[in-house]
Amino acid sequence: MRLVLHVWRQKNPGSRGRMVRYEAGDVNPDMSMLELLDVINEGLMVKGEEPIAFEHDCREGICGSCGFMINGIAHGPLPASTVCQLTMRHFKDGQELYLEPWRAKAFPVIKDLVVDRGAFDRIISAGGFISVPTGSAPDGNAIPVPKEDADRAMDAAACIGCGACVAACPNASAALFTGAKIAHLGLLPQGQPERHERALRMVTQFNRENFGSCTNIGECEAVCPKEIKLEVIARMNHDFIQASRLRR
Amino acid sequence: MSIQLGSRVPHGPIEKQWDQARFEMKLVNPANKRKHTVIVVGSGLAGASAAATLGELGYNVKCFCFQDSPRRAHSIAAQGGINAAKNYHSDGDSVFRLFYDTVKGGDFRSREANVYRLAQISVNIIDQCVAQGVPFAREYGGTLANRSFGGAQVSRTFYARGQTGQQLLLGAYQALERQVDAGHVTMFPRTEMLDLVVIDGHARGIVTRNLVTGKIESHVADAVVLGTGGYGNVYYLSTNAKGSNCTAIWRAHKRGAAFANPCFTQIHPTCIPVSGHYQSKLTLMSESLRNDGRIWVPLKAGDKRPPNQIPENERDYYLERRYPSFGNLVPRDVASRNAKAVCDEGRGVGETGHGVYLDFSDSIKSLGVDLIRERYGNLFDMYQRITDENPYQVPMRIYPAIHYTMGGLWVDYYLMSTIPGLFVIGEANFSDHGANRLGASALMQGLSDGYFILPYTVGDYIAKSKLDKIDTGHPEFAKSRAGVADLTSRLLSIQGSQTVDSFHRRLGRVLWDYCGMSRNAQGLELALGQIRELREQYWKDVTVTGGADDLNQSLERAGRVADFFELAELMCLDALDRNESCGGHFREECQTPDGEAQRNDQEFSYVAAWEYQGPEQPPALHKEPLHFEYVQPSQRSYK
């Protein structure tokens, strides 16, 4: 099959970017989106041109490195997957694809489709953990965790930190990302002692990072490759509001 | 300068050795810890847990990763689980049994003392991770759930759905970020280590390239820790992440760290087969699938009927047939080699003929589709997404792929390499898995090294050594920076006509063909010649576009592939030298009459540690003899 790509090219953070058109003939339907970019890049490099920069690592949908917009949808049209898992059989022969980087003030573009998601690390750093120094843990079975709680915590913990939620949100909000961590840790008995402090600190950092607010519209949920639900945002709101109320 | 391989294993009975070692260690005064800088390169399970723990102890830690965030390290992709000798099921597990299984599974090519310590620590890891909030699978009563895993007959594997590696890594990452917030750890993401600086025989720092600005920087430390993972990507197609590379360990090797058992690579039996020439990586399906799936191929060669039309009596469940007691759960190397054997007989399935069926229809019948979905749902989804086939209805097709490298930099009991002050942890070292790693043991080793061993041994080293105060102006740093800058400009100036990936793909093909699932002397000689030839071509005709001063992914790759070329040669030399079959290293010359690997303990019961002797010089082989006092070497049998 044949595809036409319009790709955002931007040399560095300071320069102006633009959409550039590339044609890809002889596309194999089993190829992933990233493999298609590999093939295009090979062609560019042989011609002495700079390849399209895009982030990628594990190529099996778990590291969270890859991600860009395809025709206005974060990670493209296939639900519950990342661009590395998106095979070309989901497109039609001759289709035009628009590839753009995540857009958010908190995620400045570094080059082409690569953005800086350091804000996510800073949100985790502010409180997305359980303070347990190495060696100080009780036996693993000392505190039973109801299976349902463990399962729900796992649902939230599945977040890969790719940033699609921010990219898809009309407000560039990181509520789903932040909520996922607050929900994951808050659902477990081990996470209770720091639950309020965590919510206060993580939300405060989230607000410092130029993310927008959540307007409960659910675009993030729809594009999340790990299908994390809006419920985690409600949990974040709940914990933050309660923490603010109880704070002395 | 010739290196010494002193394993420094403490004296005394094996179960007391780690206690003894810890007691004998010198301690650093808590008030002084802040004055000591420790560099940790790599932020996977080993690196992140080490950096976090060193930070907690109060050291000034600098942690480096080439990814944009420490959370992306490839440990995240481990699916199946993590072993621990908790014996929560009272099914006869114990520290000694885990130790025994690991030594035996490694085909008697690992150091007993290290493995015993690993088994001891395994129980602490689970406790630590549970306390951190790792959402391990639970039973309805709230206790931790377990499953049995390839090569083990007890249920000792803890798991978090099919994302155990992810959850453990996030636990370590969160602990690391906590230390970043506390100011004990400084994180350097998108930074690649390009050289190790050795001053007066001690590792004193590293030279890095900032991958966004291209800036070459120096970092001084009292100790350097490498937790940079394995080198499976030398094969181009592997289950490793695209960025995984050998550069950090290879450049440390060139500075004097011995490289141990480079030819010990593990082929994982359950990966999705290659589908085309554009293929960029192979996707692993957790080995846990073998618990409920049955592996088979058609009885007749060239049988191209769809699987559902092949009647039961025309199928060959070859693992169950050949290994009645372990069946589909034989260790990875055995499963892989058998898959290759049946494909070589022309009985492989799928378009390429490089595949075997992994069939769940019997389990779905007996256990019900819901239970199978609960156990493997995400893996089935992943398979379907990639292949467009529904594994609930059609058997999966799988084929072995390079997955893990047991070889790595040589380390002693204290995880220190042959360069004082250079520590190596996780997959990057050679220590615990011998010639073959058992399933669910990599996560265990990474975390055991990082959380529970290295923080002690680094302290001991720092307390015992008197290091001069130096800064980045030291001539050795200047020399190293110049060398790194020179390499970068050389790569950029070739301006040839072939891409880095095209070379890498050819290199991988040579290695896979001659130094892959089975090896022989003739093939290895051939490979050595081809690799050298390719390498020469590489330095004449590779094309690297762009410049050195910004994000340049082809430049990053070019440097890594240059190192892969050199490593590939060493792997073939090592494989040639080890004229026996053991674990993942199968020499066709050495097999039993029924085609099983035949070890030669008389001549090869040693760790092969290779010393770099300079460019175009043959490396020197040093041998650390292996002694087995607690587990008597025997021919592995899974029949």
Place this chain on the structure above:
Amino acid sequence: MEIAADRFYTSTIGKKAVMAASGCVLFLFVVGHLIGNLQIYEGPEKLNHYAVLLRSMPALLWSVRAILLLMLALHVWSSVQLAVRNIDARPTGYVKKKATQSSYASRTMYWSGPIILAFVVYHLLDFTFGNLNPHFEEGNVYANVVASFRVIPVSAFYIVAMLLLAMHLYHGLWSMFQSLGFYHPRYTPVLKRSAAVIAILIAAGNISIPVSVMAGIVR
């Protein structure tokens, strides 16, 4: 305590909570207002008597008005602050952007809100102060309503505003629970459906009045 309150309101979640709480009060007003106004179907005496009754309790009336005004101010002010922040959060837009799952109502809150506000101002000038109604008779609510709604553009504007109100309420009604931290996989879908039903009932009730006037049922 001051710092805690400050931290609460400066956070996006705090502002959303304020929007939810104030929105809830405004919603209750809308319901009460509708129930009162539906008395128009019981004839002029009944409706005019209701108006007189309200005015006979000036303290209560003005307290309620003050609270409503305060809630409106909070609702608008926090939404303006959030809107500014949200626009700022994405300085460079997409060449292509597709909405995948969000409702039209939820994406248009920033449009429906200000239009409803403009309508409220007009509505007050029309019916409460009478500035815009040439036939305004102080105290004769029934006659004023009929007079205004006989003018087709006035009725049309009213109907459009009520449709927007329905959309605004549909998203706002379930979303306020989310903002205040309540979500349940079983009840939230029920809430969403109830929000739609309530929003439609309110709009239908309000719209029935100008329609009845124009159709000559109420005259």
